[in-house]
Amino acid sequence: MELKDTGFTTENYPGITIRGTECQDSGGSFTDENGKLYGERNIDKEWYYWADVEGEYDAETMPYMINGGKYSYFTKIVTREVDKIINIPVLKNAGASITNAMKNLAFGSVTNTGRLHASLWNETCAEVCAFSPLRDKVVLNISDGLRGCFNGGPGASPQFICNYNTILVSSDPVAMDRIAYDIVAAKRIEEGIQREPTPGVLSFLSMASSLGLGIADKERIDLRIV
Amino acid sequence: MRPDVKILTQSFLYIINVRITGLARLFFALFLYLVSIQGLSQDTNDPPLLKADDLPGAKFTSSRSFSGTSLFGYMNGGAELYLEYGLSDATINEIEYRGRKYKTEIYRMNGPEEAFGIFSVSKYRCLGMPQVGDYSCCTKYQLQFCKGDFYINIINTGGTRADSLASSEIGKIIAERIKGKEVELSGYLPDVERDKISSGAFLAKGRLGIVNGSPDLEDHFKGIRNFTAVVLKSEKNLLSVKFNDQASFMSFLELNGINPDLSSDSAVVRKISDMHLLIGFTR
Numbered sequence: 108m109e110l111k112d113t114g115f116t117t118e119n120y121p122g123i124t125i126r127g128t129e130c131q132d133s134g135g136s137f138t139d140e141n142g143k144l145y146g147e148r149n150i151d152k153e154w155y156y157w158a159d160v161e162g163e164y165d166a167e168t169m170p171y172m173i174n175g176g177k178y179s180y181f182t183k184i185v186t187r188e189v190d191k192i193i194n195i196p197v198l199k200n201a202g203a204s205i206t207n208a209m210k211n212l213a214f215g216s217v218t219n220t221g222r223l224h225a226s227l228w229n230e231t232c233a234e235v236c237a238f239s240p241l242r243d244k245v246v247l248n249i250s251d252g253l254r255g256c257f258n259g260g261p262g263a264s265p266q267f268i269c270n271y272n273t274i275l276v277s278s279d280p281v282a283m284d285r286i287a288y289d290i291v292a293a294k295r296i297e298e299g300i301q302r303e304p305t306p307g308v309l310s311f312l313s314m315a316s317s318l319g320l321g322i323a324d325k326e327r328i329d330l331r332i333v
Numbered sequence: 334m335r336p337d338v339k340i341l342t343q344s345f346l347y348i349i350n351v352r353i354t355g356l357a358r359l360f361f362a363l364f365l366y367l368v369s370i371q372g373l374s375q376d377t378n379d380p381p382l383l384k385a386d387d388l389p390g391a392k393f394t395s396s397r398s399f400s401g402t403s404l405f406g407y408m409n410g411g412a413e414l415y416l417e418y419g420l421s422d423a424t425i426n427e428i429e430y431r432g433r434k435y436k437t438e439i440y441r442m443n444g445p446e447e448a449f450g451i452f453s454v455s456k457y458r459c460l461g462m463p464q465v466g467d468y469s470c471c472t473k474y475q476l477q478f479c480k481g482d483f484y485i486n487i488i489n490t491g492g493t494r495a496d497s498l499a500s501s502e503i504g505k506i507i508a509e510r511i512k513g514k515e516v517e518l519s520g521y522l523p524d525v526e527r528d529k530i531s532s533g534a535f536l537a538k539g540r541l542g543i544v545n546g547s548p549d550l551e552d553h554f555k556g557i558r559n560f561t562a563v564v565l566k567s568e569k570n571l572l573s574v575k576f577n578d579q580a581s582f583m584s585f586l587e588l589n590g591i592n593p594d595l596s597s598d599s600a601v602v603r604k605i606s607d608m609h610l611l612i613g614f615t616r
């Protein structure tokens with residue numbers, strides 16, 4: 108969905124620039140008069156995440172990926188247009204793991220992500236966030252857990268949507284995700300989706316911690332409930 | 334005979350009467366008739382969409398189509414699960430009907446197994462299984478069913494009885510338009526009643542299906558590909574898994590400590606056919 112489809116419009120938020128990397132014109136087209144994707148204007152080829160997995164997409168998919176191949180380019184929004192980033196993910200499961208702060212930043216900042224979901228999900232979540240446009244600009248993470256999902260994620264299937272009634276706030280996205288995992292896992296256990304926590308699925312947090320992006324060890328996290 | 338086919342055939346016969354005589358006319362007409370039937374019988378390939386006059390007074394406010402990987406444009410990473418099963422295309426419509434809003438998601442999968450598979454991991458705490466499609470599940474806000482190659486999801490925003498009735502009405506219209514074979518699961522779970530399969534089984538064709546259907550089985554399929562698994566969770570848990578190649582089959586045996594003679598310390602294993610096992614397990 109486009110940002111405007113979810114209420115992010117200039118009418119609702121006057122004075123605020125609302126931008127996305129992939130975009131359509133007012134007629135709904137993803138391409139300009141020369142057949143080039145509008146999204147291509149929004150990517151910064153000086154910043155990229157290279158992985159030895161080829162992205163191959165048909166013409167219908169390309170507007171959402173911007174490019175194929177082995178390079179995922181950062182959006183100019185993070186590399187050139189903003190000085191600071193406040194990351195606002197929605198609290199969701201991703202299988203037995205979660206998609207929250209790290210996933211939102213990583214997959215939301217680069218192109219050609221379809222190839223990364225299946226084989227490099229954990230690596231992408233950690234390594235993309237280690238690039239300086241994200242590492243140095245993200246100052247705050249606010250996880251919207253008022254409503255989220257506990258299964259079927261990251262898709263939003265109505266039967267799995269729930270009210271976590273929680274907002275998580277942290278300057279450390281790694282620590283936030285570690286705590287977020289406990290909330291989602293508890294709900295999954297309560298609903299009978301799984302029997303016990305499986306923190307082994309959080310390898311992306313261990314990777315991120317080893318890259319100096321935050322604290323993944325729950326014993327070292329200072330959690331305050333307000 | 335469908336009216337449009339009749340008209341086409343009559344047109345061709347008229348042309349034939351003018352130009353060709355004798356027996357040749359008969360054979361030529363027959364040939365053209367068969368060609369016209371073939372050309373116009375493509376509706377089994379069309380998605381079973383609602384039409385304007387199906388729901389009197391309804392407004393179709395939005396319609397979008399996606400095929401294959403372009404489903405990422407609709408649901409981002411959620412598309413992975415559908416692609417793992419095998420998705421051909423999806424059509425999403427939003428409808429205003431009797432003052433209420435509905436969304437229909439029509440997913441054409443690559444076959445009946447695939448359609449049942451995505452249905453089986455998507456249903457949850459069904460309040461009922463109405464008689465629509467081959468397998469169905471309804472909750473306050475949703476009616477899901479599968480029929481032939483299609484998985485259908487009808488979402489309402491009100492959660493009222495009127496919404497459920499309207500969803501059922503919409504679902505039946507869609508289901509009527511679907512032609513295709515019902516998924517055949519008896520080969521996976523012999524001697525298991527259809528009702529038990531309907532309420533308790535899921536089908537997976539890869540890691541994501543396993544993780545969504547039964548996360549506690551994920552470790553038993555780590556790195557394993559090219560399989561179809563049907564899992565029945567009940568007082569007696571059954572895993573029926575069929576492999577497409579010998580290498581995947583042997584990898585599964587090795588991963589799970591099942592000897593090639595099918596003995597195991599932790600499960601009861603029975604061979605249904607070459608590369609197809611039925612395993613009884615405790616949770």
